[in-house]
Amino acid sequence: MAFDPGEWARAHPQSSLRLRAPLAPLTTMGVGGPARILAEAGNEEDLRELLALSQTQKWPLFPLGGGSNVVFGDQGFPGLVVRLGAGFAKMTVTGSTLLAGAATLTSSALKLAQSQGLSGLEPLVGLPGSLGGAVSHNAGGRLGDIGQVVNRLRIMLLDGTIRDIPKADLRFAYRKAQLSLEPGVILAVELTLRPESKEIIEARLAESRALRANQPGGRSAGCVFKNPLQPPNLSEADPTWGLRAGELVSAGRLIDLCGLRGRRLGGAQISPQHANFIVNQGGARATEVLALLDEAQRAVRRRFGLELEPEIARPAVPGGGDD
Ligand code: EPU
Numbered sequence: 001m002a003f004d005p006g007e008w009a010r011a012h013p014q015s016s017l018r019l020r021a022p023l024a025p026l027t028t029m030g031v032g033g034p035a036r037i038l039a040e041a042g043n044e045e046d047l048r049e050l051l052a053l054s055q056t057q058k059w060p061l062f063p064l065g066g067g068s069n070v071v072f073g074d075q076g077f078p079g080l081v082v083r084l085g086a087g088f089a090k091m092t093v094t095g096s097t098l099l100a101g102a103a104t105l106t107s108s109a110l111k112l113a114q115s116q117g118l119s120g121l122e123p124l125v126g127l128p129g130s131l132g133g134a135v136s137h138n139a140g141g142r143l144g145d146i147g148q149v150v151n152r153l154r155i156m157l158l159d160g161t162i163r164d165i166p167k168a169d170l171r172f173a174y175r176k177a178q179l180s181l182e183p184g185v186i187l188a189v190e191l192t193l194r195p196e197s198k199e200i201i202e203a204r205l206a207e208s209r210a211l212r213a214n215q216p217g218g219r220s221a222g223c224v225f226k227n228p229l230q231p232p233n234l235s236e237a238d239p240t241w242g243l244r245a246g247e248l249v250s251a252g253r254l255i256d257l258c259g260l261r262g263r264r265l266g267g268a269q270i271s272p273q274h275a276n277f278i279v280n281q282g283g284a285r286a287t288e289v290l291a292l293l294d295e296a297q298r299a300v301r302r303r304f305g306l307e308l309e310p311e312i313a314r315p316a317v318p319g320g321g322d323d
Pocket residue numbers: 140141142143175211212214222223224225226227249250251252253256261273274275276311
């Protein structure tokens with residue numbers, strides 16, 4: 001049966017649905033074309049119906065959080081992009097447990113935790129985006145990541161079933177999470193934090209902010225690549241670089257050593273401040289951003305024999321995806 005968007009919207013007043021809706025404003029990078037269908041689910045029942053529609057209409061599905069780690073192609077997304085509305089952004093604190101809807105901003109959760117004297121989210125200070133997004137790729141920094149404090153997740157599977165997944169069944173690795181064997185949408189996140197003095201929390205926040213002081217402001221999708229692990233023979237290859245075998249090496253440093261810091265293509269630029277960021281200097285196209293990404297990847301492969309793995313999701317690129 002043909003799908004009637006107007007009818008769907010009238011029947012679901014707490015949600016919204018638009019055809020050919022621009023995605024660029026919903027991402028921090030600010031590039032990319034429209035979604036064939038963009039929906040914001042206001043409640044669990046409407047989300048269940050949207051997931052069912054994506055199955056029956058055979059629309060590819062992309063759950064979008066705060067859009068801070070994603071670059072849509074200029075062609076946009078040929079299916080259903082689903083966001084969670086304000087009903088999924090509620091938080092409660094009980095003892096040292098913070099329970100939050102997946103659409104909660106990471107910054108709001110951090111602020112609430114800090115006000116309650118609860119520590120654990122400081123490594124995420126300064127990160128834009130939602131808790132659901134942060135969990136899906138285990139966001140963090142040198143001081144730790146969100147996976148370390150996740151105690152339970154609530155996920156809606158594509159068939160509408162809701163699953164509570166305890167910590168023991170979650171696998172977090174460096175900027176990577178295996179949350180469920182079946183795909184779904186994260187609904188809520190339960191965090192177990194630690195009571196801590198305000199001074200210690202403040203000091204951790206300051207330390208975490210200082211580690212990000214060399215990162216650019218403006219429009220970007222955060223770090224483009226994960227830091228690669230150095231093969232054992234690399235440090236011998238050229239000890240003057242001071243790279244140590246068996247350690248993660250800064251992807252930004254490697255791209256910089258290839259001479260690409262500040263390289264510009266149209267409106268996109270490898271940040272002059274930190275080479276693992278691509279910034280939209282105004283009017284960038286996704287093709288320009290992705291061409292710079294490819295160029296950096298090729299240069300590092302050629303010079304160091306290391307394969308940089310993108311950290312950002314590229315939903316409309318064949319082979320790309322939300323990792
Ligand atoms: N460096 C350069 N040139 C550059 C960038 C960095 O020479 O263009 C040098 C720095 O001077 C420093 C070294 O490389 O000596 C390491 O750089 P930095 O301290 O910036 O750390 P990083 O490894 O590049 C990591 C995380 C960041 C996180 C920071 C701070 C990854 C891919 N990067 O950056 O995470 O914010 O530490 O905690 O894990 C992210 O995951 O999105 C992200 C940005």
